[in-house]
């Protein structure tokens with residue numbers, strides 16, 4: 001029991017607040033925005049993909065994330081949500097959503113499950129350790145036995161998290177890696193993607209440095225006015241953010257055909273199509289605008305199928321398997337879903353999120369240098385670590401079988 005101040009009313013902070021208050025702590029949540037949980041409402045396109053039942057995927061801070069999820073595995077998280085009256089539904093690829101399909105149901109479950117005080121419009125600017133912690137905002141000072149820092153990273157600052165909590169922990173001597181946008185879109189050279197805006201295709205995506213493959217993903221790609229979007233593109237962003245790297249799309253990957261088979265297939269089509277425009281060769285598996293772009297990219301000199309000789313056909317097949325798009329950069333924090341980098345989690349105990357360096361200090365969620373793929377992994381880490389910080393080694397009633 002004791003006075004607990006939670007800095008940040010986001011996913012980790014609210015999960016912590018519910019847990020600690022139910023265990024009898026006197027909890028105050030300090031939130032810099034005019035209301036808590038703004039980012040939760042924006043997650044999963046407003047549906048809140050809050051967990052994933054498949055193997056965890058954390059390109060940043062994987063080892064620490066796994067330890068946290070061992071201490072608070074998905075079965076226990078599900079029990080936590082059920083204890084708040086929230087029903088869940090599993091969808092494709094292990095993604096879990098509230099059964100209502102509304103992120104607001106998740107936020108309401110947390111808000112109504114919290115038995116404590118919430119003070120909004122209070123940005124914490126200073127933390128002073130001592131027998132009692134002093135937590136300073138612009139115009140007030142709060143004191144507490146325990147402080148839990150859950151202010152998130154820098155992704156989409158309009159929704160609340162602005163990197164200030166990383167700075168708070170750094171001011172107490174904690175190490176931190178640079179904050180960078182992750183899970184964000186790519187801006188691309190316009191010449192290759194001209195006219196493709198709005199087209200979606202499922203394909204193999206590879207991040208390339210010259211002819212060296214750096215990373216690969218399979219999934220949907222969306223062409224946009226500025227470049228490329230879609231889940232697998234967002235997951236490529238961290239690898240594509242290096243000068244000179246490009247994206248290679250394998251446009252017929254979904255057909256499970258070898259290059260030789262594709263060549264044979266196109267030769268057959270060639271015989272049938274005669275004088276038709278060259279892009280007609282591809283209309284059986286690419287939408288017309290994409291077919292035109294591939295022809296323009298690979299064999300611009302061929303206007304009709306009749307112009308396509310053997311060596312042009314080989315070039316066309318190569319381009320279909322390696323449609324290369326130069327990358328200008330990645331979109332910034334205003335578009336990113338998560339922050340890469342943050343406070344080094346090493347001093348924090350992954351079963352309680354307590355610091356080994358300061359008695360009574362905890363950190364949870366995205367403020368730490370942990371980031372996951374799309375699919376519910378980031379909220380899952382935030383909720384799991386927030387619950388553990390709230391429990392602080394105690395057993396919660398909902399954990400019983």
Ligand SMILES: Cc1cc2nc3c(=O)[nH]c(=O)nc-3n(C[C@H](O)[C@H](O)[C@H](O)COP(=O)(O)OP(=O)(O)OC[C@H]3O[C@@H](n4cnc5c(N)ncnc54)[C@H](O)[C@@H]3O)c2cc1C
Pocket residue numbers: 007008009010011012013030031032033036037038039040042043044045048049050051122123124125150151152153155156159160161162163164165336337338364365366367375376377378379380382
């Ligand atoms: C558009 C979008 C969609 C997303 N969709 C998904 C999804 O479907 N599934 C998924 O797993 N992840 C998703 N994410 C990522 C996920 O939302 C975050 O990883 C998660 O919210 C991090 O939780 P957190 O509690 O650490 O930080 P946040 O949720 O960012 O909360 C931090 C809170 O602290 C407050 N705060 C910050 N600094 C201070 C301070 N100094 N004083 C007081 N208050 C402060 C902020 O205002 C904020 O309310 C999405 C992110 C975005 C932006």
